[in-house]
Amino acid sequence: MIQVCLVDDHVLLRDALAETIESFDECKVTGVAAHGKELQQIVERGVIPNLVLLDLNMPEMDGYDTAEWLFTHHPEVRVLILTMYDSEVALIRLLQYGVRGFLRKDIHPFELRAAISAVMKDGYYYSHRTTGKLATLFQKSYQENLPVERVMLSDMDIQFLRLVSTDLTYKEIAGKLNISVRSVDGYRDSLFDRLEVKSRVGLAIFALKNGLISA
Amino acid sequence: MIQVCLVDDHVLLRDALAETIESFDECKVTGVAAHGKELQQIVERGVIPNLVLLDLNMPEMDGYDTAEWLFTHHPEVRVLILTMYDSEVALIRLLQYGVRGFLRKDIHPFELRAAISAVMKDGYYYSHRTTGKLATLFQKSYQENLPVERVMLSDMDIQFLRLVSTDLTYKEIAGKLNISVRSVDGYRDSLFDRLEVKSRVGLAIFALKNGLISA
DNA sequence: GCCTTAGACGGGGTAAACCCTCAATAAATT
DNA sequence: AATTTATTGAGGGTTTACCCCGTCTAAGGC
Known part of the structure; x- marks a missing residue:
């Protein structure tokens, strides 16, 4: 049983x-x-x-x-x-x-x-x-010659996406994470690349659709 | 029955x-x-x-x-x-x-x-x-001395919110709606005011949370 | 040791987003 | 006919977002 x-x-x-x-x-x-x-x-x-x-x-x-x-x-x-x-x-x-x-x-x-x-x-x-x-994911990591860890999201990425999906500016986000605005730029651009979106709104939509923030 | x-x-x-x-x-x-x-x-x-x-x-x-x-x-x-x-x-x-x-x-x-x-x-x-x-809604419309229609969203508002929750720029959105970018500014600011958010991301989140776009 | 890789940061620039003010039109109200 | 109201949109401004170019450091592979 x-x-x-x-x-x-x-x-x-x-x-x-x-x-x-x-x-x-x-x-x-x-x-x-x-x-x-x-x-x-x-x-x-x-x-x-x-x-x-x-x-x-x-x-x-x-x-x-x-x-x-x-x-x-x-x-x-x-x-x-x-x-x-x-x-x-x-x-x-x-x-x-x-x-x-x-x-x-x-x-x-x-x-x-x-x-x-x-x-x-x-x-x-x-x-x-x-x-x-899964196949798509591994295929992507293979085509771009990157390890799977590169394709998936780190805790930092997720934390960042949560803050991006907010009325906060990047400057304020940088303050919350205790990093510089340039570092924020880096995370953002990296996510643009990996999630295949072009704007902050795209990131927010992604976060919502993937349940990263309580809808 | x-x-x-x-x-x-x-x-x-x-x-x-x-x-x-x-x-x-x-x-x-x-x-x-x-x-x-x-x-x-x-x-x-x-x-x-x-x-x-x-x-x-x-x-x-x-x-x-x-x-x-x-x-x-x-x-x-x-x-x-x-x-x-x-x-x-x-x-x-x-x-x-x-x-x-x-x-x-x-x-x-x-x-x-x-x-x-x-x-x-x-x-x-x-x-x-x-x-x-409902009470909150009517209270708000009363306090701000506005008809309920002003507090609720028009079809145009909803159509606009759907486009805002996208990778499109405001210029592109204006093109889609056949209006000028300035008009887009107007709709956006009006929604900022009524939905009490400060940025485009806020609008997108609102649209998602209210089921205006398929999550 | 050396090389690569990832993370954090900066300079400097363009485009987009944001935010005022004001104005013409048309529809609705009075 | 006159007044409001909504819609649309222009001028001109600041701030933020976006996107290159780099450097430095720390971690790990061989």
């Missing part, structure tokens, strides 16, 4: 999903949480699931931090991401934390069941869409 | 929701659709529901257009908005189309049932949050 925990702040979807998963003979929902902190409490109480279905955008403690925590403290727990919009950024960041698969919320229930089965049987579940995105 | 149609492109939530609603004794789900076009087909086939639970961000035909279509062609059908994020813009636009209530997707199932009951019994359901937003 697969013991599943659901982590999503959208109660309506989460509870309905719990019923759907309970209807699968091979599964049992042993816990539901609105965000990472709640999951932590459940796990630390000794209820350790086999599989965690994890949303990304949540209050308190988001999916990234939750995946990282599970990876370092309970690596035996398999994590399946269930999110609104997928993105290369999410993909790369989460692969580092050993997540076993990615699902968009617009899938059909039978794909959910297939994904759960695959994760428990084969250890992972990557849809065509996911592998496609 | 209340006949309900569900319109949402997220199959997982929509189908789970259908089961939840079917479990309410007073309700029956007579149709599900992924977007407005599908709902149109259902209705034009003669299956006219009492209540439509409507998402806003959808492909093909979004919630706004769907609400407008229902309002003009089938005003007897009551519309209850079920969306990810609520916003003043959505509120004002949709009130024009006679929608009966607003629900965020992070509510509890019992609030959904209460809302459905209220809409069918009293004709509407406005949560404290909704009425709060």
Whole structure:
């Protein structure tokens, strides 16, 4: 019997999903949480699931931090991401934390069941869409003769993108990060290049679409 | 028996929701659709529901257009908005189309049932949050001695916001709208004032958060 | 040791964004 | 007919954003 925990702040979807998963003979929902902190409490109480279905955008403690925590403290727990919009950024960041698969919320229930089965049987579940995105990413890093680390975003990049998606000027951003305006220029231009946008608005839109800021 | 149609492109939530609603004794789900076009087909086939639970961000035909279509062609059908994020813009636009209530997707199932009951019994359901937003809006229009139309966004504003949330320069935007760059300045400054932001990025963020562009 | 690479910073420049003031037109109000 | 109001847009200005050119330093590969 697969013991599943659901982590999503959208109660309506989460509870309905719990019923759907309970209807699968091979599964049992042993816990539901609105965000990472709640999951932590459940796990630390000794209820350790086999599989965690994890949303990304949540209050308190988001999916990234939750995946990282599970990876370092309970690596035996398999994590399946269930999110609104997928993105290369999410993909790369989460692969580092050993997540076993990615699902968009617009899938059909039978794909959910297939994904759960695959994760428990084969250890992972990557849809065509996911592998496609990964392939594009590695292809890009190969064509431009750059390591994958260059294509993906660092913590600094993400911190920077969060500030860019704000009414602050670059001068103010430089102040917040304790670096010079020229360094800000450098990060910006680097991101222009890698994210293939031409303006600050493009960066902000990218940050929004990739869930880097709470929409 | 209340006949309900569900319109949402997220199959997982929509189908789970259908089961939840079917479990309410007073309700029956007579149709599900992924977007407005599908709902149109259902209705034009003669299956006219009492209540439509409507998402806003959808492909093909979004919630706004769907609400407008229902309002003009089938005003007897009551519309209850079920969306990810609520916003003043959505509120004002949709009130024009006679929608009966607003629900965020992070509510509890019992609030959904209460809302459905209220809409069918009293004709509407406005949560404290909704009425709060409305109050703020009217208060603002009163304080600034402006008609509500001044506080809400025109079609031009929305069209403009969509273009602002793009890599295009204002010169290019002016070209697209067949107006001069100075007029663009005017629209921009007017929106700065009304939306209380200081930069183009602020406008883009606003547009995203209010679902004016597909995220 | 040397070489590359990445990060932080500067000079100096152009284009874009921002922000005033004012004015002509047309539609709506009175 | 007169007044307001909205729309559009011009002149002219400052600030910010964008994008080259560099240098220096620290970290890591061989």
